[in-house]
Amino acid sequence: MIPKKYITWGSSGAVIRELAAYGAERAKVVGPENVYDFTIGSPSIEPPKKFFDVLDRLMKTVSPIELHTYAPAAGLESVRAAVAKYLTETFGVQYSPNDIYMTHGASSALAIILAALMSEGEEALVLAPYFPEYKIYVEQAGGTLIEVPCDEDFQVDLAALEAKLTPKTSVIIINSPNNPSGAVLSPDSVKAIAELLNKKAAEYGHPIYIVADEPYRELVYGDVEVPFIPAYYDNTVYCYSFSKSLSLPGERIGFLALSPKMTEHDNAWAAVCGAGRALGYVCVSTMFQQAAAECLGVTADISKYDDNRQLAYSALSDMGFNCVKPDGAFYLFIKAPGGDSQAFCRKAMEKDILVVPGDAFGCPGYVRLAYCVPFDRIKRSLPAFKALAEEYGL
Amino acid sequence: MIPKKYITWGSSGAVIRELAAYGAERAKVVGPENVYDFTIGSPSIEPPKKFFDVLDRLMKTVSPIELHTYAPAAGLESVRAAVAKYLTETFGVQYSPNDIYMTHGASSALAIILAALMSEGEEALVLAPYFPEYKIYVEQAGGTLIEVPCDEDFQVDLAALEAKLTPKTSVIIINSPNNPSGAVLSPDSVKAIAELLNKKAAEYGHPIYIVADEPYRELVYGDVEVPFIPAYYDNTVYCYSFSKSLSLPGERIGFLALSPKMTEHDNAWAAVCGAGRALGYVCVSTMFQQAAAECLGVTADISKYDDNRQLAYSALSDMGFNCVKPDGAFYLFIKAPGGDSQAFCRKAMEKDILVVPGDAFGCPGYVRLAYCVPFDRIKRSLPAFKALAEEYGL
Numbered sequence: 001m002i003p004k005k006y007i008t009w010g011s012s013g014a015v016i017r018e019l020a021a022y023g024a025e026r027a028k029v030v031g032p033e034n035v036y037d038f039t040i041g042s043p044s045i046e047p048p049k050k051f052f053d054v055l056d057r058l059m060k061t062v063s064p065i066e067l068h069t070y071a072p073a074a075g076l077e078s079v080r081a082a083v084a085k086y087l088t089e090t091f092g093v094q095y096s097p098n099d100i101y102m103t104h105g106a107s108s109a110l111a112i113i114l115a116a117l118m119s120e121g122e123e124a125l126v127l128a129p130y131f132p133e134y135k136i137y138v139e140q141a142g143g144t145l146i147e148v149p150c151d152e153d154f155q156v157d158l159a160a161l162e163a164k165l166t167p168k169t170s171v172i173i174i175n176s177p178n179n180p181s182g183a184v185l186s187p188d189s190v191k192a193i194a195e196l197l198n199k200k201a202a203e204y205g206h207p208i209y210i211v212a213d214e215p216y217r218e219l220v221y222g223d224v225e226v227p228f229i230p231a232y233y234d235n236t237v238y239c240y241s242f243s244k245s246l247s248l249p250g251e252r253i254g255f256l257a258l259s260p261k262m263t264e265h266d267n268a269w270a271a272v273c274g275a276g277r278a279l280g281y282v283c284v285s286t287m288f289q290q291a292a293a294e295c296l297g298v299t300a301d302i303s304k305y306d307d308n309r310q311l312a313y314s315a316l317s318d319m320g321f322n323c324v325k326p327d328g329a330f331y332l333f334i335k336a337p338g339g340d341s342q343a344f345c346r347k348a349m350e351k352d353i354l355v356v357p358g359d360a361f362g363c364p365g366y367v368r369l370a371y372c373v374p375f376d377r378i379k380r381s382l383p384a385f386k387a388l389a390e391e392y393g394l
Numbered sequence: 395m396i397p398k399k400y401i402t403w404g405s406s407g408a409v410i411r412e413l414a415a416y417g418a419e420r421a422k423v424v425g426p427e428n429v430y431d432f433t434i435g436s437p438s439i440e441p442p443k444k445f446f447d448v449l450d451r452l453m454k455t456v457s458p459i460e461l462h463t464y465a466p467a468a469g470l471e472s473v474r475a476a477v478a479k480y481l482t483e484t485f486g487v488q489y490s491p492n493d494i495y496m497t498h499g500a501s502s503a504l505a506i507i508l509a510a511l512m513s514e515g516e517e518a519l520v521l522a523p524y525f526p527e528y529k530i531y532v533e534q535a536g537g538t539l540i541e542v543p544c545d546e547d548f549q550v551d552l553a554a555l556e557a558k559l560t561p562k563t564s565v566i567i568i569n570s571p572n573n574p575s576g577a578v579l580s581p582d583s584v585k586a587i588a589e590l591l592n593k594k595a596a597e598y599g600h601p602i603y604i605v606a607d608e609p610y611r612e613l614v615y616g617d618v619e620v621p622f623i624p625a626y627y628d629n630t631v632y633c634y635s636f637s638k639s640l641s642l643p644g645e646r647i648g649f650l651a652l653s654p655k656m657t658e659h660d661n662a663w664a665a666v667c668g669a670g671r672a673l674g675y676v677c678v679s680t681m682f683q684q685a686a687a688e689c690l691g692v693t694a695d696i697s698k699y700d701d702n703r704q705l706a707y708s709a710l711s712d713m714g715f716n717c718v719k720p721d722g723a724f725y726l727f728i729k730a731p732g733g734d735s736q737a738f739c740r741k742a743m744e745k746d747i748l749v750v751p752g753d754a755f756g757c758p759g760y761v762r763l764a765y766c767v768p769f770d771r772i773k774r775s776l777p778a779f780k781a782l783a784e785e786y787g788l
Contacts, residue, residue: 001513001564001600002658002665010668017466046458064440068642072411104498104675111674119395133671140672170395206395248462250680264396271396274404277527278534279673280505281498285682286644 009136015360016040023354036353036381038369041179041330043247045300045372051246054294058287071283073276075102075255079293083255086296087238091228099260101272102284104252106215106241110173111137111279113237113256116271117171117209118143124171124211125164127156129333129363131179131213143170147362154183154324154333158192165196167204172197177216177226180361180368181333182326184220187227194233207235207263215241215254218299220328221306234261237268242292244330247300253284253292305330308371311378319386320394330372333358337392341367347391351384403530409754410434417748430747430775432763435573435724437641439694439766445640448688452681465677467670469496469649473687477649480690481632485622493654495666496678498646500609500635504567505531505673507631507650510665511565511603512537518565518605519558521550523727523757525573525607537564541756548577548718548727552586559590561598566591571610571620574755574762575727576720578614581621588627601629601657609635609648612693614722615700628655631662636686638724641694647678647686699724702765705772713780714788724766727752731786735761741785745778 016039023037058067074080080097087095103109110133118124120142126134128147138145148164151157161172174193176185193210201208212229217240220226230236241254258268312332317323322335334355336344341357341364348355348367358366371378410433417431452461468474474491481489497503504527512518514536520528522541532539542558545551555566568587570579587604595602606623611634614620624630635648652662706726711717716729728749730738735751735758742749742761752760765772 001516002511002661003509003513006510006665006668006672007661008668009671010664010666040464042464044459047462052458064446065438065641068441068644070434070436070643107676108674111672115397116400117396119397122395136672137674247459249464250462250677252676252679267396267401270404271400272404274400274402277403278400278505278530280502280531282501282646283644285646285679288679 005139016356019354019356026352030352033380034352036377036384038371038373039354039356041370041372042249043244043300043372044374045247045304047247048295048298048300050298051248051291051295054291055287058290067287069286071102071286071289073273073281073283075100075284075289076286079289082293082296083257087257090297091231093228093230094260095257096260098269099258101256101276102289103254103256103276104281104284105243105249105254106213106239107133108252108279108281109239109241109254109256110134110211110213111140112272112275112281113211113239114138114141114143114171115275115279116268117211117237119170121168122170123166123168124173125161125169126173126362127161127175129154129178129180129358129361129366130173130175132360132362134173150183154178154181155186156189156193158196161193162196165200165208169200169208170206171209171211173211173213174229175213177220177328179216179329180331180356180358180363181324182329182331183324184224184226184327187225190227190229190232197233197235201235209262210236211239212236213239215244216329218245219302219305219330221309222327224327226328230257230259234259235263237262242295245299246292246295248288251285251288253288304375305372308373308375308378311375312369312371315382316385319389321385321389330370332369332371334367334369336365336367337394339365341365348388351388353381353384353388399533410750413748413750420746424746427774428746430771430778432765432767433748433750435764435766436643437638437694437766438768439641439698441641442689442692442694444692445642445685445689448685449681452684461681463680465496465680465683467667467675467677469494469678469683470680473683476687476690477651481651484691485625487622487624488654489651490654492663493652495650495670496683497648497650497670498675498678499637499643499648500607500633501527502646502673502675503633503635503648503650504528504605504607505534506666506669506675507605507633508532508535508537508565509669509673510662511605511631513564515562516564517560517562518567519555519563520567520756521555521569523548523572523574523752523755523760524567524569526754526756528567544575544577548572548575549580550583550587552590555587556590559594559602563594563602564600565603565605567605567607568623569607571614571722573610573723574725574750574752574757575718576723576725577718578618578620578721581619584621584623584626591627591629595629603656604630605633606630607633609638610723612639613696613699613724615703616721618721620722624651624653628653629657631656636689639693640686640689642682645679645682647682698769699766702767702769702772705769706763706765709776710779713783715779715783724764726763726765728761728763730759730761731788733759735759742782745782747775747778747782
């Protein structure tokens with residue numbers, strides 16, 4: 001019998017893709033230059049040259065059979081060693097290859113680690129706003145997702161977090177830089193969270209794991225420091241994707257790193273291998289994982305996102321919109337004038353501006369504008385935003 | 395809390411990989427030319443030239459951002475259309491793009507479709523011998539795997555199948571050409587299965603789905619016809635991988651095709667999308683899925699496997715080993731002299747021949763020899779096999 005939950009998950013939650021599809025249709029009517037589509041968080045700058053250089057070298061020097069054969073499920077030994085070395089040298093936490101499991105981007109890292117760390121009936125807390133797929137991965141693992149609202153600056157609200165912690169809490173998902181708010185959790189926030197979790201874990205007599213989802217780690221602007229959570233809290237699993245840093249979202253390359261000092265490390269490792277296997281994963285692309293490993297620390301030209309960010313933030317703020325100044329990722333989170341984000345999105349749509357209601361991210365009252373688009377699109381959209389601001393009497 | 399089942403799945407079942415690892419260690423001692431490793435079913439012939447030509451063209455003509463961006467979860471529309479067209483033209487079953495869901499090889503197709511078609515407490519039958527991962531995918535879906543032994547020729551034993559069918563049966567997994575036996579199910583066998591399932595489904599008042607796992611479809615030798623099961627039975631989901639036909643196992647490209655006339659088609663489609671999402675899949679490599687779609691019907695040079703097959707089968711049969719003559723795949727299934735496959739594998743190991751006990755495939759008493767190796771390795775192994783035959787008094 002077809003399980004209802006999969007039918008539901010397969011027929012729902014496509015808000016963003018539906019909006020984008022509407023945009024594509026609308027472009028046929030009014031011309032693509034007159035549709036200001038800010039819906040999808042897909043990289044818009046070229047992958048770095050180094051990536052293609054490495055790919056080219058691999059394709060010319062490695063035999064095709066070897067280059068395209070199965071990799072071990074956890075990843076090639078050389079790739080896992082490179083990742084461990086990079087993390088150790090960059091963040092000062094001593095990783096070994098035995099902590100590193102290559103995944104099809106951060107999404108599969110999350111699906112695997114949540115299955116591996118949660119049992120039926122347990123709870124995963126998440127700082128809201130958050131990426132909506134978390135809820136599905138948690139429920140697939142038999143757990144329940146509990147939202148913890150952030151404060152006005154999208155930093156952790158410690159009292160709110162403490163109020164939601166219970167003996168059933170096994171995991172907290174933290175995504176910094178954040179999709180959709182663009183906020184970066186401060187080192188002080190991370191320290192405070194770590195302290196609270198240590199206290200509560202001792203009280204409950206079982207570990208509470210942080211799952212740190214960090215595909216946007218390198219997409220930060222100005223002098224912002226992104227604290228490396230495993231350096232603050234041993235029971236952290238670090239989930240990473242090369243999708244944003246290398247602009248390769250379609251090739252699905254990422255990894256998860258168990259903290260070397262985490263509680264029940266070896267059982268967690270076995271469970272990661274078991275969950276990966278049970279969810280149908282065999283290995284990450286043998287070719288792409290090697291190429292990515294040589295590009296650790298390399299990024300696409302992020303300065304273009306910064307240009308977009310500056311323009312979108314300053315122009316919209318000047319018009320009277322209340323925007324969170326994003327320190328990272330490629331999203332601008334805008335407070336919906338009047339407080340109704342759905343209504344705001346509809347009004348924006350009438351002006352061919354497409355943005356996503358914050359409701360989809362557990363944060364009604366806001367809308368998300370993805371500024372990973374051509375600079376020119378932002379520029380051309382400004383008169384429409386201006387008209388929108390006037391309509392709202394800003 | 396870390397679920398025990400994942401720890402178990404993550405720490406077990408690595409028989410084949412352990413044997414291969416032993417082989418690699420042993421090669422350091424006696425030299426690689428003196429270890430006859432026949433453990434792993436990984437393609438040993440080059441991908442076809444056409445694949446690289448297409449890849450080259452894509453990389454030169456499509457912008458990197460577009461070539462490596464997200465694909466829709468089900469696959470690019472153009473790719474799904476190409477697959478549907480190919481299946482329709484080749485097998486005479488009318489597929490549309492809406493039946494095709496691209497997957498990371500056959501493994502993820504199986505994990506997704508078993509989740510989508512099975513509910514807690516249901517049973518999946520499988521014709522034994524079978525690929526051991528089936529059991530994990532079925533149990534992950536909340537079901538139980540029930541083995542149905544084949545007859546001596548590795549064709550279906552209808553009475554045995556009927557005896558295992560119950561109202562709890564929701565799925566039958568059929569893998570032809572078969573790993574590990576190399577047997578191809580005859581059209582008559584498929585017809586008989588279809589008839590039986592139609593009768594039983596009517597009796598139970600619910601559909602019984604066939605999941606046809608066919609990564610070896612093109613690897614057949616001589617005039618053997620591989621019946622296309624969806625043409626015989628509407629409630630079939632066809633799972634395919636390009637890993638073997640194009641020799642690209644490390645790049646994870648495959649698809650599943652819902653039969654257009656299957657019961658509850660639209661719910662099944664939604665459930666496939668939902669299960670794919672819940673298991674953490676986002677999309678199949680945007681670049682590789684396009685390249686594979688242009689290579690539908692193309693294969694690597696399969697004749698090399700046939701040479702290997704002829705040599706291994708005839709030489710071992712001549713020595714007195716009782717082998718199933720394989721019509722497809724790249725495995726030779728050998729009856730263990732004396733009946734104890736574990737003992738036989740150990741004795742073979744003493745002669746540096748590495749083969750896998752059939753126990754791993756639900757078929758004790760046999761061993762699997764993967765002949766997807768250099769021709770020369772088979773040739774050089776023959777004296778060792780001869781000595782083994784003599785030891786057993788064959």
